[in-house]
Amino acid sequence: MINFGVREVAMSTVPDRPGWAYVPDTGLNASVTALQPTSRKRHRTELVGDNSAKQDAKLLRDLAALDRESHRDVSIPVPVRNRDNAGRVSHGKVTPAVRKILQSQKTFGNYLGDFEAHVAAGTQPVSLPPAPNAPRLAPIPASATPFKRSHKKKDPNAPPKEPLRKSSMPVLKAESSHLPIQNSVGEEKLADALDPPPHPRDKDPLLRSWIPSIPTQEEIMKLLTAPPLSYNKAKGNWTEDDRRKPVRQFCEVCGYWGRVKCMRCGGRVCALECLNTHKEECFTRYGA
Amino acid sequence: MAPASHRTKSSGPAPPSKTLVLDNGAYTIKAGFSSIGGATEPKIIPNSIARDRDRRTYTGSDLEKCKDFGEINFRRPMEKGYIVNWEAQKEIWEHEFFENKSELYCEPLETGLILTEAPNALPQLQTHCDQIVFEEFGFASYLRCPGPTLNAYNDIPHHFFKALAREATQPLLPAEIVVIIDSGYSHTTITPLLQGRPIQAAIRRLDIGGKLMTNYLTRLISLRQYDMRNDIYLVNEIKEATVYMSKDFKADMEVTWKGPKGDRRPLYETGGGIGKDYVLPDYHNTTKGYVRDHDPTNAGKLKKMQTGKSAEAAEDILTLRNERYAVPELLLNPTDIGLRQSGIAQLVMESLSCIPFGLWPGFLANILVVGGNANIEGFLWRLNDEIRALAPTECFVRVGRPEHPIISTWNGGAELAKDVDRLASMSITKQEYEEFGAGWVQRKFNGQ
Numbered sequence A: 001m002i003n004f005g006v007r008e009v010a011m012s013t014v015p016d017r018p019g020w021a022y023v024p025d026t027g028l029n030a031s032v033t034a035l036q037p038t039s040r041k042r043h044r045t046e047l048v049g050d051n052s053a054k055q056d057a058k059l060l061r062d063l064a065a066l067d068r069e070s071h072r073d074v075s076i077p078v079p080v081r082n083r084d085n086a087g088r089v090s091h092g093k094v095t096p097a098v099r100k101i102l103q104s105q106k107t108f109g110n111y112l113g114d115f116e117a118h119v120a121a122g123t124q125p126v127s128l129p130p131a132p133n134a135p136r137l138a139p140i141p142a143s144a145t146p147f148k149r150s151h152k153k154k155d156p157n158a159p160p161k162e163p164l165r166k167s168s169m170p171v172l173k174a175e176s177s178h179l180p181i182q183n184s185v186g187e188e189k190l191a192d193a194l195d196p197p198p199h200p201r202d203k204d205p206l207l208r209s210w211i212p213s214i215p216t217q218e219e220i221m222k223l224l225t226a227p228p229l230s231y232n233k234a235k236g237n238w239t240e241d242d243r244r245k246p247v248r249q250f251c252e253v254c255g256y257w258g259r260v261k262c263m264r265c266g267g268r269v270c271a272l273e274c275l276n277t278h279k280e281e282c283f284t285r286y287g288a
Numbered sequence B: 001m002a003p004a005s006h007r008t009k010s011s012g013p014a015p016p017s018k019t020l021v022l023d024n025g026a027y028t029i030k031a032g033f034s035s036i037g038g039a040t041e042p043k044i045i046p047n048s049i050a051r052d053r054d055r056r057t058y059t060g061s062d063l064e065k066c067k068d069f070g071e072i073n074f075r076r077p078m079e080k081g082y083i084v085n086w087e088a089q090k091e092i093w094e095h096e097f098f099e100n101k102s103e104l105y106c107e108p109l110e111t112g113l114i115l116t117e118a119p120n121a122l123p124q125l126q127t128h129c130d131q132i133v134f135e136e137f138g139f140a141s142y143l144r145c146p147g148p149t150l151n152a153y154n155d156i157p158h159h160f161f162k163a164l165a166r167e168a169t170q171p172l173l174p175a176e177i178v179v180i181i182d183s184g185y186s187h188t189t190i191t192p193l194l195q196g197r198p199i200q201a202a203i204r205r206l207d208i209g210g211k212l213m214t215n216y217l218t219r220l221i222s223l224r225q226y227d228m229r230n231d232i233y234l235v236n237e238i239k240e241a242t243v244y245m246s247k248d249f250k251a252d253m254e255v256t257w258k259g260p261k262g263d264r265r266p267l268y269e270t271g272g273g274i275g276k277d278y279v280l281p282d283y284h285n286t287t288k289g290y291v292r293d294h295d296p297t298n299a300g301k302l303k304k305m306q307t308g309k310s311a312e313a314a315e316d317i318l319t320l321r322n323e324r325y326a327v328p329e330l331l332l333n334p335t336d337i338g339l340r341q342s343g344i345a346q347l348v349m350e351s352l353s354c355i356p357f358g359l360w361p362g363f364l365a366n367i368l369v370v371g372g373n374a375n376i377e378g379f380l381w382r383l384n385d386e387i388r389a390l391a392p393t394e395c396f397v398r399v400g401r402p403e404h405p406i407i408s409t410w411n412g413g414a415e416l417a418k419d420v421d422r423l424a425s426m427s428i429t430k431q432e433y434e435e436f437g438a439g440w441v442q443r444k445f446n447g448q
């Protein structure tokens, strides 16, 4: 038990005693907001179980602790010996924009907050700097589809890039929904190249009557050119189906099903033995 | 209105002869070079500045010199899967790529860069990245793209679904249709790709990744056995060595149940095939721990004491039972810790709900899991099972993973970089950046 920095908290005579406390409450922070739905409406409907406000606060605190990099705040400076950049490629003068970025102490939560505030206010979320070498009146393209640029104002004498462009365009043929499966079946290598190769489940009666309609080219293009969702909008939901299912509860002491609820704190335990263990912890935390 | 490109095949600068493929993960960077002639093996570099309890610091790959991970702390440039702190990220990149003695030394002015980012990044952070790449490092050309998309350039049918290999003479074409589930340190994302391009509206994120699972295991061990809260590095190793995804959660719960009263059930005592002992390193004689089947008599410890070694030399053992499967279970049941999100299987269906039904058969038959968590034993089986239960019965469901899920994204990037013309059509050059600016770069990469 010596010399590797792990402190034993459970006495050998009382192996199940939980000598462990949650990290101190540091209040709600950005990481909690990032973990949990932000809109009030969703928050109301997404409470897990029949929790009291006190239990909800504990839940958020626990989730925030699980999201942390380490349980203590650590600050590790960049090693001093490297500050003179000896032996490194010289990147030349640091531009003001780069200096500002390197000095920024903002967290992800700060940036996310800025972004959402701009979206709410309907303003441009990013202040974009001008092009470093651009002449004063250089036209800044307003097109939202910059990939098309080479099709438009291209030097007419330049060699056409069409074949390359085409190969990167989404051209889905009618049989495309079969394609991945056909690719995966090695035995089909002798199949007539003119016909779609047979599929191992061709005789499956379920497949016979089922022909999903393949989306049109326009539909595909629409899918592929839609802009990215914001960070918050891309967060996976708690689906309606899942909300209808009972949430599983576990014993806080041993991890078995949490069938018993502590009357004092609402915590879950499996049975009497773990309840007794829990009560000692509960007492020290909340008092009599 | 679009700017006329000055770079044409006849007059513009030739594309750089080699490309640095940089899959910049929050836990590790995967980096190496690729060119027409071929690619190197990627190097896996801790994306951190670490400090041990003797206050020695280790930048990036220097961590391999560390012998004592007790109470070690880490500063990570990335938060939530995105580069946030450029002071630290620049220091690590400088150390790995721009010092004369760096194994992956390169001269950015003569090198192209493929840099991954997590999907749904904040525009401000993307612009910071673009500015650093060009204004500070000055790479000759640059492609910033969502990491999952690069997987499409691997030979997916061959490597993951055992079909015929792509002919070497065939031109590179990205996989026609595939869903990439990328489960890493910060989170898990679901990205449907058509011919290598993401369907942005269908990308979904589960806020559970390796970090949260390690922290959860730390909590469980600290509650039940030792306080490990200052040894998260070690807990991560324990996690990687012991966790598995249960095929039958309820049955496993019964096997690992200790029993109703003070007496322990025999099945619990023996471990029932689930219990494992992890022998902790002492960072004195041993720097790495190891796992073995649970030994109810604790024979290892006794034996050591009998051979005359002091009690201090005896092993310290953690016994893991329900912790082994309760931790990865969070990927499929986030509400087990009260997180109000559905699990990966449901989120795959939520993602597909944004896509025309006609494409579902193709996506459901080509689901590829990449990232470190793809290595969790039993994960693919369970995921396949759960998606099967949710998908239309007419659809064939197939979940696969590459042989090396951690470097799969990098490998895809290396494949892309071998096709110089295709990469050039997707990249922007330093000259274009200087002419058209950061806003133009942002729009070009978004249009992808």
Ligand SMILES: [Zn+2]
Pocket (backbone or CB within 6 Å): A251, A252, A253, A254, A255, A256, A269, A270, A271, A274
């Ligand atoms: Zn219990």
Ligand SMILES: [Zn+2]
Pocket (backbone or CB within 6 Å): A262, A263, A264, A265, A266, A267, A278, A279, A282
């Ligand atoms: Zn209680």
